[in-house]
Amino acid sequence: MQESQSKVDSPAAEAANERGTSPDFVLENLRRATLMRLASVTSLEELEELRVEALGRKGPIAQIGKEFGKLTPEQKAALGKLLNSVKQELERAFREKKSRLEKEELAERLRREWIDVTLPARGVRPGSLHPVTQLQWEIEDLFTSLGFAVLDGPEVETEEYNFDALNIPPSHPARDMQDTFWLSDGHLLRTHTSPVQVRGMRRLGPPFRMIAPGRVFRNEEVDASHEHTFYQLEGMMVDRNVSVANLIYFMKTLLSEIFHRDVTVRLRPGFFPFVEPGFELDIQCLICGGSGCPVCKHSGWVELLPCGLVHPNVLRLSNIDPDEWSGFAFGLGLTRLVMMRYGIDDIRQLQGGDLRFLNQF
């Protein structure tokens, strides 16, 4: 750049050398010299300098314009035409050069701005929600869409709500020390979510539909397949003429949603004091499709949830007339479902707080 400047004189100097000669000559000279220098310009700054020199208010064209008044109309017309054409040509050349330089500059910037896009990003990654929370939400959403309320109840319960009001008499083995956590204040840790049924019946009154997910407790030793703390989801519907056929409909709908496919279910007799008739609901094994495998213990069926029509005593104990209203109830083992869904073989993981486990969900 230094070199090119020393070789070529400025347009103004060149025009001055030719002072005295005709403006036609000066203009032609300016045009040629400017175009020549323009060709060697490499930056926008240089370009602007050159433009000011050639076309600026102090440049030769402006100078010639100043002397216009001395000319005859004929000369004016001829010179004006020439002046305009040179001016336009140079302006166009500057525009083109500018645009080319801008493009080059952008291209250069883009070349300069290479980064290693494979470098790791900064900042925290999302954590995750407990798998029981996630499954519970799915089921809550399903039942909410079917008009079921989601209810909560306390973890510490009275004997009345946990047992009596569910038609579990004082002599029932479920009340023995080995199953229930009895507490120093005379209460107990709920052994199932069923007390929320009672709270629901008393709070909502018939007709109603409700589910109650939550933490439940059984006083037993913990090992890979037993926990004293686990999760259930209770459901209940009370209306006029609720039948076993309705129960099967809801259970089939529920399970097809949970497993994201059509499931085959079967009901067989099961005994639970708070339902009559009571059932165990089995689903056809999703692993083998019913032909028998280790998961279903070669029976083709997996026992999934207890359910039944609400026992008239249970309705009556919550001031609902069983001659007018009937209902169904079911209890879903959320913990068990989560273990089935993800193939978790150690139940203790769920309460373990180990991020190596929890971060997988």
Next chain:
Amino acid sequence: MKFSYRWIEEMVEGLAVRAPELERLITMKTAECEGVTPVGEHFASARVARVLTVEALPKGKNKRVTIDAGDGAVHTVVCGAPNVRPELLAVWLPPGTIIDGRELGVAQFGGVASEGMLASGAELGLSDDRSGLLELAGLQPGDGLPKLRADWVIEIDNKSLTHRPDLWGHYGMAREVAAIAGGKLVDPVDMTLLPRGASPIKVQVEDETLCPRYSALVYGNVVVDPSPLWLKFRLESVGLNPISNVVDITNFVLAELPQPMHAFDADKLVGDTIFVRLAKAGEHIDALNGETYELTPADLVIADGAGPIAVAGVIGGAESAISKSTKRIVLESANFHAATVRLTSARHKIRTDASMRFEKSLDAANTARGLARAIALMKDICPAAALVGGVADAGRVPAGVPPIAISLNTIHRKLGKAVGEGRVADIFTALGFGVEKPKTGEFLVHVPSWRATKDISLKDDLVEEIGRIVGYGEITPAPPLVASVPPPSNPIRSYLRGLRLQLAAQGFTEVYNYSFVNEKTAARFGLAAADHIAVKSPIAAEHTHLRRSLLPGLFQNIIDNTRNFRDFRLFEVGKEIHPRAESELPDEVTHLAAVLYASAGDERDFYEQKRVVECAFPAASLQPVEAHPWEHPARTTEILWRGAAIGRLFELHPSLLLEEGLEGRAVLFDVDVDRAVSLAAEGKRYVPPRKYPTSGFDVSVVTKLRQPVAEVETALVRLAGEALVSIEFVRQYAGPPLPDGQKSVSYHLEVGSLDHTLASDEAAAIRGRVIEGMQELGYELRV
């Protein structure tokens, strides 16, 4: 509970269903089966053999034995039994015999080819005796084993039988089988066998609620011997140990009717009266199982003139037990109060085949039936024994349940399926119910005694009978016809969903911790054990009290996860359980607590956690407060949100981590969600965007290094007054040219008016007011 297919088959005439199919039918219609196992397949080829020679092999205990199995050949078997000797009559299982699912062949033992095997009682499924070969008598080589044939054991889940006392015996199951699989039920009991006349013993029942009925018989000339093989096999198959003919007969009746019985050695009894009464304080009994039990006045006992001879319905006494020398026996066939038996059984930790049945509420009609059945078995198995007198029978069969009226319509409504009138009547009849038909579509159903003790009392119970026998698979799923109404909302659950999602998005992983703490873990967070609700019989030492705080659990999570992670974030949503006045349920408060742990952390972690809190609770104000002992004294704040304290944000006191050998920092927050959700409901109101531009200026205030900037900000806000649109912290600076112990805090203020653009002198006036005001407050301003 184990059931013998053959035993059931004997009581169901025309049973056409084999064991595996029967298992499925029982599961679908009656109770849950856990499997069907073939037993005694080896009896088909088992032969009686006489041992000819016994020759010890060079190594080990094994002997080369030759036998005569009645087929004219001499067979060789290798046998290690200590009792093998010439002339012994033993059971030979020849090659080709199927035993326990495998086929016997000719095996080599120490160079000797053994043709099949000689078998012990345990190997044959006739006893649990593995000590030597089963010794036979009165049979010839080549004979088969009399009355023994292959059988199947169907195992049923006890839990699914809790409401069905009648199904704790084969006869009850036979009735079900006849109803579900077809066939005619045959009653094994012949009541005409019961002797008439007075009994030589008297029975005195103290309380008929605890013992509704007590029946007994006396036998003389009893010869106590081992039972015949068929009886041993049958008992062994269903899990009862054969003991002696007399005891085995009582167990047979227990497993058949089901009626638990007990045999006393009559010569060991004191007096001629059997008392059924509550135990007296201080009484004890030496039981058949070799243990001595201290009885309580809540235990029902059978006693003679001297004291307890049995714990009613649970276990007999050792003193009056049947022995080889027993000559006279008293056979007890009684009915006891279910809950009393259960509590006694639980109190003394004795579970017997009898107690398991009694606690289900057995049918009192069975006491006499049990005796009649025992008489038939005694004639067969202990023929020399002679009845002495008649039956001593105290008490009676309690009144059953009144007949239940049920309509065809009720059945249809409850099941969601129509069942024909004839079908309904047939099902009731097959199950032993009496059926009257007052009019079309109506039934009056009489409940038999064996279903009336607790199982059936309502029409809903009858609906189940019809439903299960028809089969629930016959019911077509149908949506109910009900109003479509939106369910009531659950604000706390909706709110928690938002919080959980937000925390997860900010890198926090949700943990579930136990609801339990112990004295030590609670004490770390300033909570005394006495302020907690305690668990009465804790299983684990770390789970003795109900948590009043989520912090002990999270603290453990920190310790555990530092083994695998340098930095992590986690949170829990759970309930704090605070005791309230006696008899009132505790106060359960939902909390959200979160941890941010950094192994090489600094104060930036505090501000990061503060940011998380401010995202979760927008516009929350965090005020410095005095720290608890587990909180960093200079890094603890209270979270104020919408005018209420909802929780705390703090760095964990470094000493807690240092005690665990951890150098990192943990910043936690703990929020009362119940309180937060009550504030969250606050409605929002639209404020129109300003029409006129605002103007801004910066101020830098020099103040003491440890003065909270919030105080500076508060002063600025107050001084700027109504015109203030926003105030933003820009930076703070300490260092030259500021003197030590000083810092400069810069704020940017925007001021404006709702109805016009501020003129430059107006803006300057506000700025001047702020600067002068701050100076008056003693601050130096860098302008």
